[in-house]
Amino acid sequence: MNPSRSRTPSRSRTWWKTAVGLALTAVMLFPVYWMLNVSLTRDQDMRKSPPDLLPLHGTLAGYRTVLDEQLPYLGTSLAIGLGTVVLTVVLSAPAGYALAKLRPRGGGILSFVLLAAQMIPGIIMAMGFYAIYLQLGLLQSVPGLIVADSTLAVPFGVLVFTAFMSGIPRELLQAAQVDGASALRTFRSIVLPMSRNAVVTVSLFAFLWSWSDFVFAGTLVNGGAQEPITLGIYHYIGNNNQQWNAIMATAVVASLPAAVILVLAQRHVAAGVTAGAVKD
Numbered sequence: 001m002n003p004s005r006s007r008t009p010s011r012s013r014t015w016w017k018t019a020v021g022l023a024l025t026a027v028m029l030f031p032v033y034w035m036l037n038v039s040l041t042r043d044q045d046m047r048k049s050p051p052d053l054l055p056l057h058g059t060l061a062g063y064r065t066v067l068d069e070q071l072p073y074l075g076t077s078l079a080i081g082l083g084t085v086v087l088t089v090v091l092s093a094p095a096g097y098a099l100a101k102l103r104p105r106g107g108g109i110l111s112f113v114l115l116a117a118q119m120i121p122g123i124i125m126a127m128g129f130y131a132i133y134l135q136l137g138l139l140q141s142v143p144g145l146i147v148a149d150s151t152l153a154v155p156f157g158v159l160v161f162t163a164f165m166s167g168i169p170r171e172l173l174q175a176a177q178v179d180g181a182s183a184l185r186t187f188r189s190i191v192l193p194m195s196r197n198a199v200v201t202v203s204l205f206a207f208l209w210s211w212s213d214f215v216f217a218g219t220l221v222n223g224g225a226q227e228p229i230t231l232g233i234y235h236y237i238g239n240n241n242q243q244w245n246a247i248m249a250t251a252v253v254a255s256l257p258a259a260v261i262l263v264l265a266q267r268h269v270a271a272g273v274t275a276g277a278v279k280d
Contacts, residue, residue, distance in 0.1 A: 032255075035251055036252055037052075038244055038245060038248040039062050039063070039252050040060070041058070041059070042058075042061075043061075046244055046245070063249045065249065066246065069236070070229065070253065074229050076228050077210075077254075080145055080146055080149065080228055081206075083143070083146035083210075084149045084153060084207065084209070084210035085203045085206045085207050088154050088202060088206040089157065089202060089203060089206075091150070091157075092153075092154050092156075092157030092158045092161055093157070093161050095154075096158050096160070096161020096198075097187050097191055099111060100161070100162045100163075100165035101168070101173060111162065117155045118155050118156060122152070122216065123215055123219075126220065129219070129220060130220060133220060138220075139221070140220070140225070140226075141221070141224070142221075145210075145213075148216040149213055150206070152213075153202070156202070156205060160202050164195050164197065164198035165191060165198070168190075173186055208258050208261075208262075211228075211229075211257065211258055212258070217230050229250075233247070233250050233251060236250055
């Protein structure tokens with residue numbers, strides 16, 4: 001058999017799959033490109049027909065408007081995102097360690113409850129939080145929104161940490177116990193450093209969920225002095241529905257932190273998400 005003939009069909013199939021993949025990627029990324037294109041388009045060119053596929057006479061007026069009007073919203077979203085990350089990791093990492101290694105009574109039921117909690121619609125949880133916060137005086141507050149956003153991230157975090165920590169060799173934990181380390185010391189000095197990929201994964205998803213949250217924000221802090229960027233964009237559209245370059249510039253700026261963090265952490269996220277999927 002001629003080796004060149006056997007390689008030709010394989011190369012053809014690879015080229016075809018690559019072309020299809022690039023075409024689908026272009027279709028999915030086109031809204032992102034159009035958002036960037038509109039953010040650089042002048043007001044007088046906004047209603048051209050057909051529209052310009054490239055910002056031939058680009059302007060940064062929209063981005064200047066963002067810097068003048070949207071920075072407080074971005075700062076609030078950053079504070080909420082970081083607070084949600086800290087609270088989620090502090091609660092879910094010890095819980096995942098307990099379910100994975102300490103095997104408490106009722107651990108299977110707890111895992112099922114955590115899985116079922118992720119299926120509850122957010123609007124139902126938001127109504128419950130509204131009734132509770134109304135009594136506690138936590139409406140229109142950043143700490144209240146951090147707690148609410150954490151309810152979405154903690155169940156996911158516990159499941160990720162449980163899967164990851166289940167793969168840690170028990171011999172390491174037993175050696176630490178022989179050396180006199182307590183369960184807390186073992187968790188802090190051995191388990192947590194080895195779970196770095198899981199920590200990054202849970203932190204990233206917690207930040208993304210809190211950064212993009214609209215349901216909890218619109219229910220619990222709408223109209224307050226400190227609103228996240230999702231509400232900032234919503235109010236901005238209502239007040240400036242003709243300045244689409246400024247609206248799209250706001251969306252671009254709001255997307256940058258999440259995109260940068262995702263690119264930088266993708267290696268750890270891939271390892272954290274797949275942890276526990278394959279067992280020896």
